[in-house]
Amino acid sequence: MNDTLAAATHRRSPAITRERAAVALMFLMNGFLVGAWAPKIPEFAARLSLSESTLGLMILVFGIGSIVMMPVAGMQIARFGSARVTRVTAILVLPTLIFLSLVGSLWTGAIAIFLFGGLIGAMDVAMNANAVAVEKQMRRSIMSSCHAFWSLGGLFGSASGGLVMAWLGVLGHAGLVTLLAALMVLAAWPLLLADKPHPEEAGARVxxxxxxxxxxxxxxxxxxxxxxxxxxxxxxxxxxxxxxxxxxxxxxxxxxxxxxxxxxxxxxxxxxxxxxxxxxxxxxxxxxxxxxxxxxxxxxxxxxxxxxxxxxxxxxxxxxxxxxxxxxxxxxxxxxxxxxxxxxxxxxxxxxxxxxxxxxxxxxxxxxxxxxxxxxxxxxxxxxxxxxxxxxxxxxxxx
Known part of the structure; x- marks a missing residue:
């Protein structure tokens, strides 16, 4: 009987819904930005005259930004719900690639990469939380495919990055990537599952x-x-x-x-x-x-x-x-x-x-x-x- 009920529930849940497509698009956008950053790293290091050890410190700043912002995003998700936090972090992260393409000193580069890493990490937490909410609504697993879309975005961003930079230049590449990412956000914006906030989780003892x-x-x-x-x-x-x-x-x-x-x-x-x-x-x-x-x-x-x-x-x-x-x-x-x-x-x-x-x-x-x-x-x-x-x-x- 349990098998029959599970099968019936499975049939009632469509494989593709608007909410599933929206959160997958956010994963695609996030991966696209990270992938577009990968081929920019050698140019970024050359522009700021970074040695490999100094570039390692810059990458550490990226990680620190993510680790700082991830728990902040978690608290905001508890207060406002994952859909709102996903939208806000997606909007905030959009101009960071342009910022990274304009910086000309070590300190401005550190600030730019901290913001980029922090907002990418915050959006990562929010969109994963939204994917969990969609899973609960659909009563089926979608997380693996969502992460597949992130990898697909990384592929598009990294594989095209060198060619686009050779064609449009560093700043032109950043502008085109930002425009495409913004279009993905606009398409997903009205379709995201509006989950309810859980303020009691913000104060939960860990x-x-x-x-x-x-x-x-x-x-x-x-x-x-x-x-x-x-x-x-x-x-x-x-x-x-x-x-x-x-x-x-x-x-x-x-x-x-x-x-x-x-x-x-x-x-x-x-x-x-x-x-x-x-x-x-x-x-x-x-x-x-x-x-x-x-x-x-x-x-x-x-x-x-x-x-x-x-x-x-x-x-x-x-x-x-x-x-x-x-x-x-x-x-x-x-x-x-x-x-x-x-x-x-x-x-x-x-x-x-x-x-x-x-x-x-x-x-x-x-x-x-x-x-x-x-x-x-x-x-x-x-x-x-x-x-x-x-x-x-x-x-x-x-x-």
Missing amino acids: RLPRSALPWLIGLVALFSMIPEGAILDWGALYLRNELGASMQLSGLAFGAFSLTMAIMRFGGDLVRDRFGAVRTLRFCTLASIVGLLTAGFAVNSTMAIIGFAIAGIGISNMVPIAFSAAGNLPGMAQGIGLSVVTTMGYSGILVAPSAIGFIAEHVGLAAIFAGLPLLHLVVLCLSHLARHADRPAGVAVEK
Whole structure:
């Protein structure tokens, strides 16, 4: 009977709704801005005469901005609802890419990148919260596909960035990206699900879990996301400075990675349901190791781009599996375990890549990418914890 009821509910919920399309468009817009930033990093560093270690500090400022603004966004979501916060942060983030293209000093560059990272992070929290609200309304999972749209946006932004900058210049590129992003916001604006505020959550007392389990799963998320942040922030610079790629070609580092990641995320739920979370995580981790080693030992830019593409296949579903496992830990409230794992995971993509600049100044970026698979060996050792991501026994499965 439970199966029949679940199936009936499933049939009553349409696969695509206005609200689902709107939040997916916001994910696309956010990923598009981040992807457009990736090929601008070498030009940004050259304009401000930044060494690799100083650029690492700038990337750290990006991460600090995100970490500062993420909890602020969470409090505002509790007060006003995710739809309103998503709209406001989307509007505020629009001009930041132009600001980054105009700055000419170290301090103005730091302010610009702090605002960019902070508003990107705040919007990330808000649109994820809105996606959760849409999931509850539809009674079906959409999170994986939403993150696939983010990867797709990253692909469009990064793959086109070098070509557009060569054609329109740095400022022209920023203006065109801002215009396209604004059109996405305008299209999604009236369709976002207007969820209700939850003011009681703003004052909720947070207690860190004493169990080691969420922290170990958080380590899986952390060591899965550090390579993603490394490719985003350092892939283009690696291709351009160490492999002699052109500006147009250097943007394909993150572009190839985003393409394979988006494809795999669209099919990730089906693969996991077919083979199980543990087996899927192990396959993805091994694929990422192969890709990172290929990129790190590349003799030319084409080989490195292929390596980043293979890494995208692997990393695509490593973090979603970790997040699902955290949300299904036995004997623990969903939000507690998930908050630990998401915080640890996002620190890997926001803060950890800043340290790469200091290390790369001494050993080079090739050694960095060749060494990142060591982190994935830890993920393989902890991969058995992914069993919590599978449906618990006894829960009705939709048919």
